[in-house]
Amino acid sequence: MKLNIQRITISFITLLAVLGLLLPPLLAFSQTPTEERTQLEQELKKLEAEINAIEGDITKTQKEKKTLENNIYILRSKIYKLDLEIQKSGKLVQDLKFQISDTEASIGQTLTDVEVKKAQVSDILRKLAQEDVKTFPEMVLSSSTLSGFFSNVLALELLNQKNKELLANLTELQSYLAVQKGNLESEKQEEEHYQRIQVLQKKESQNTKTQTEQLLQVTKGKESEYQKLLDDRKKEAAQIRNRLFELIGVPQAPTFGEALAIANSVSAQTGVRPALLLAVLTQESSLGKNVGQCYVANTQTGAGVRTNGVAVKNVMKPTRDVQPFIQITQELGKDFTKTAVSCPIPSVGGYGGAMGPAQFIPSTWTRYRSRLALALGRPADPWNIHDAFYAAALYLGDYGASKQDYNSEWRAAMIYFSGTTNTRYRFYGDSVMRIAAGYDADIKALANNNGPLSQQ
CATH class of the missing domain: 1.10.287 (Helix Hairpins)
Incomplete structure (x- = not known):
């Protein structure tokens, strides 16, 4: 009988311990919305x-x-x-x-x-x-x-x-x-x-x-191997030139060397640094690839299907982008129902509809269409790599990127992303500038080891 009492006592203590672990989450569920928001703000400040x-x-x-x-x-x-x-x-x-x-x-x-x-x-x-x-x-x-x-x-x-x-x-x-x-x-x-x-x-x-x-x-944790890696510039230059430069909305990705040649050409006309332009397009392609590609099917609602045939709502905002999209595709001789655009983010309920490597929505592309046509001598194509680079450079240049200083470029990248310079989105601008710094190093490596790209 004494043994049973001990077991009961131990079981009771164990139960209390378990309850002690469970109580904080239970209490969390009892918080009011205001308390939850306050706690969330405190956690954000700490982070x-x-x-x-x-x-x-x-x-x-x-x-x-x-x-x-x-x-x-x-x-x-x-x-x-x-x-x-x-x-x-x-x-x-x-x-x-x-x-x-x-x-x-x-x-x-x-x-x-x-x-x-x-x-x-x-x-x-x-x-x-x-x-x-x-x-x-x-x-x-x-x-x-x-x-x-x-x-x-x-x-x-x-x-x-x-x-x-x-x-x-x-x-x-x-x-x-x-x-x-x-x-x-x-x-x-x-x-x-x-x-x-x-x-x-x-x-x-x-x-x-x-x-x-x-x-x-590669270094096997050895300092000597790391220093050797730093000195191996010629091999690095060849790798830089030939690696693929991934872009959304194009059938075949160009090499970095080919993408840089286009960026250099566009830079000469717009004043936007090649490295910044490449960085923005890298970010936009990453976003576009994550959400996938869709086709617009219903011009009244903007609904459509993924490229695999799965039905999707809100592929494109009907009141803002559907008619400009139809005009753009008709001008280029494309079937709008078979021309892929970005899909919406399912968990948010917003709209997709961004076109090509630069991920312009149709209504924004329309604002630049006449300027692009004047510069190119033909209708601009959002899915053409050169035209997409040119459109992105014009947009960035309009918001100060052609000044070629850090703050102006950061600001232009932020506006490209969200239309604002809201610092809550600063990761995008900071990330673009980090990527641009990396591309700058790649461009210098190419110039130092192989001469200017345009001479290759």
């Missing part, structure tokens, strides 16, 4: 502080001697930083989902209020219409007393006044509803931007992990 600290550490290490140990440390720090940034983007998406939920609930309530006001207005108008058909003698005779007649007249005046107030309230509600719907669209677009940034962060994280593994494999 941002940690990200900034790691960035400072990386910058400091980069200034030190180029050793294998330092390089591996930098790469691993970048991976950790990217993991934190992915977490941060996830929390920003979560925060936006709270906002979207609040806005949708508010829209629902406003719609209910609108219907109530409409019913009240309809009821008053019906009563006024019934009284309106009566002649003056009928109105007098229908009242048992003279005071009753005047009471009826006063009641009609009050109904008229009430009707005016209700109509004014209804107008205000409808205006407010339009604002709410605009806010909802903006919030969903913002969520889409964060989702796209997460795609880039995950890709960069994977690339950095692969780079770290390859570096350790």
Whole structure:
């Protein structure tokens, strides 16, 4: 019996321990939406502080001697930083989902209020219409007393006044509803931007992990092998020139050398650095490949199908992009139902519709169509590599990239991504500038070892 009591005691203690582990999550579920948002904001601040600290550490290490140990440390720090940034983007998406939920609930309530006001207005108008058909003698005779007649007249005046107030309230509600719907669209677009940034962060994280593994494999962890690798420039130049430059929306990817030749040609005409142009197109192609390619099928709704035949909603925004898309494809002799564009991000509910390597949406491409045609001497094709490079350079140049300083280029890249310089999306701009710095090093390696590309 004593043994049984001990077992019961131990079991009870174990149960308490388990409950202790389970209680925090249970308590988390009991948080109010306001408390959840507050906690989320605190977590975001903590992540941002940690990200900034790691960035400072990386910058400091980069200034030190180029050793294998330092390089591996930098790469691993970048991976950790990217993991934190992915977490941060996830929390920003979560925060936006709270906002979207609040806005949708508010829209629902406003719609209910609108219907109530409409019913009240309809009821008053019906009563006024019934009284309106009566002649003056009928109105007098229908009242048992003279005071009753005047009471009826006063009641009609009050109904008229009430009707005016209700109509004014209804107008205000409808205006407010339009604002709410605009806010909802903006919030969903913002969520889409964060989702796209997460795609880039995950890709960069994977690339950095692969780079770290390859570096350790090639050098076998030996400093002498690493220094030898740094000195081997001629072999590197050949690899740079011949590696494929992946682009979305083209049947065959060019080599880096071919892409650079196009970027150099476009740069001479627009003033936008080749490295920046290549970096932006790299980012856009990464995003386009992640969401996949779709065809527009329904011009009224913008719905369509993936290239594998699976039905998809919101391939293209019907009120903004479908008609420009039809015009662009007709001008080029293409069948719009068989011309691939980017698919929407399924979890967000926004629209796809971006075209070719530069990932322009049709309405934006239309703004540049006449300038491109004037420069090219023919209709521009979003799926033509040269035309896509040229369009991207014009866009970036319009927002200051032709100044060729860091801040101007960063700003232009940010606007290319989201139409704003909102620092919450700064990963895109920062990433473009990092990629551009890498391409700059590649371009210098080609020039130092093989001479200018145009002479090859």
